[in-house]
Structure formats: structure tokens, C-alpha cells
Amino acid sequence: QKEVEQNSGPLSVPEGAIASLNCTYSDRGSQSFFWYRQYSGKSPELIMSIYSNGDKEDGRFTAQLNKASQYVSLLIRDSQPSDSATYLCAVNMFSGGYNKLIFGAGTRLAVHP
Amino acid sequence: ETGVTQSPTHLIKTRGQQVTLRCSSQSGHNTVSWYQQALGQGPQFIFQYYREEENGRGNFPPRFSGLQFPNYSSELNVNALELDDSALYLCASSLASGSGETQYFGPGTRLLVL
Numbered sequence: 499q500k501e502v503e504q505n506s507g508p509l510s511v512p513e514g515a516i517a518s519l520n521c522t523y524s525d526r527g528s529q530s531f532f533w534y535r536q537y538s539g540k541s542p543e544l545i546m547s548i549y550s551n552g553d554k555e556d557g558r559f560t561a562q563l564n565k566a567s568q569y570v571s572l573l574i575r576d577s578q579p580s581d582s583a584t585y586l587c588a589v590n591m592f593s594g595g596y597n598k599l600i601f602g603a604g605t606r607l608a609v610h611p
Numbered sequence: 612e613t614g615v616t617q618s619p620t621h622l623i624k625t626r627g628q629q630v631t632l633r634c635s636s637q638s639g640h641n642t643v644s645w646y647q648q649a650l651g652q653g654p655q656f657i658f659q660y661y662r663e664e665e666n667g668r669g670n671f672p673p674r675f676s677g678l679q680f681p682n683y684s685s686e687l688n689v690n691a692l693e694l695d696d697s698a699l700y701l702c703a704s705s706l707a708s709g710s711g712e713t714q715y716f717g718p719g720t721r722l723l724v725l
Contacts, residue, residue, distance in 0.1 A: 502653070532713070541701055541719040542654065543613075586653055590712075596667030598644065599703075599714055601653030 501525065502589050504602035511609055517574040519605050521587030524568065530590035531563055533572045536604065537583045545585075546572065577609045613637060615704050615717035623723045624692050632687045632720045634702030643685040644714060645677060646701040654701055660685055697724045
């Protein structure tokens with residue numbers, strides 16, 4: 499079992515729709531979760547961080563966390579063509595005095611006009 | 612812009628050569644982590660430097676080594692390059708090494724090994 503799993507996609511949604519991206523993780527002790535957006539040929543850009551169970555909203559983005567189910571999701575409302583990118587789910591693993599991010603392989607999102 | 616810079620942006624090397632990649636962390640950040648991202652994959656943790664000491668390492672061979680300087684900038688060195696080392700190398704800085712600290716990525720260095 500991979501430590502962080504995401505559907506590779508592509509997830510294709512029409513402009514204006516809600517895009518739903520999902521992620522599961524294996525380490526029950528993880529406390530910090532991040533969503534990064536990565537455009538082709540660019541580096542990851544932080545979109546959201548979430549630490550507590552429930553929803554966290556920031557503009558058109560909502561992150562959802564369920565630690566009991568080891569599940570994190572990202573909702574993008576009113577999707578725009580500019581949202582077309584790969585979305586990386588990252589889980590912070592802290593041990594031995596340092597933290598490292600464990601990434602999923604990413605979900606490719608395509609928003610079509 | 613995250614304030615994290617990396618150089619060079621692109622690099623072409625041949626098998627067996629050595630390479631040094633550089634990273635300047637965001638102002639006030641004392642922790643630098645390095646990641647390797649192969650095509651179509653998520654970034655893989657290489658190692659982390661905190662106050663000039665390596666304090667964590669992923670599953671990478673010893674030919675991957677690093678340094679952190681008093682100004683918290685960092686270098687990644689790779690010896691005896693192999694074809695599979697071709698990847699995007701990412702540097703991320705964070706405020707501290709504690710749990711939950713957000714890591715901010717630089718633009719990356721794309722390395723091609725021929």
C-alpha cells in the first residue's frame with residue numbers, strides 16, 4: 499500500500515462545475531495535510547493546509563479532512579480553465595525530530611470551456 | 612512567489628559526472644528540504660537540513676549529499692550520475708523543523724543525465 503494515494507486522472511470537468519479531488523493516506527499518526535497545485539513544467543504551489551477534522555474554506559477551495567477514515571479531499575468550486583493542473587496531496591510525517599512531506603502521485607485536472 | 616530561489620534552472624550532464632544544485636531559502640526560514648520529482652510522479656524526499664545539520668534522510672544512496680550554510684542556503688550534490696537521476700529537483704524551505712510546518716517550494720532545477 500502506498501503511503502499517500504490519489505487517482506491519477508485525468509479528471510475532466512466543465513467550466514463552472516465543482517471539481518472533487520481525493521486522497522487517502524496510511525499513517526494514522528499524521529497531523530498535517532497539504533494540497534499543492536503544479537502546472538506543467540513548474541514547481542508545486544501551496545493551495546491549502548489542513549490540520550483538524552472537518553472543512554476549511556479559502557475562496558473557491560475547500561479542503562476536507564477525516565482522520566478516522568484517513569481521507570483528505572479538495573473541492574474546487576466554479577472551476578476555471580486556469581485551474582487545469584496537477585494537484586498533489588501531501589501528508590506531513592514527523593519522526594526522529596524532523597518532518598518530511600510524503601506526496602501522492604497527483605491528480606491531473608482538466609477544466610474545459 | 613515563495614521567496615525560495617534555485618540555480619541553475621536547467622542542467623545537462625552525462626553519466627558518471629557530478630552535479631551541484633543550489634537553493635536560497637525564504638527569509639527567516641532555517642530549514643531546507645530537498646525533493647526529487649521524476650516525470651509523472653510526486654516529489655520524493657531526499658533529505659532535510661536544519662541549522663547546518665542533516666536531520667533527516669529519505670531512501671536515497673550516499674552519492675546524494677548536501678550542505679547548509681550559516682545563511683541557511685543549501686546545496687545538493689550528486690556524484691556518479693546515473694540516467695535515472697534525470698528529474699526535477701526541488702528545494703523547499705520552512706520556518707522550523709517541527710511538525711506541521713508548511714514547506715514552500717522553489718522553482719526547481721531540471722536535470723537531464725545523458
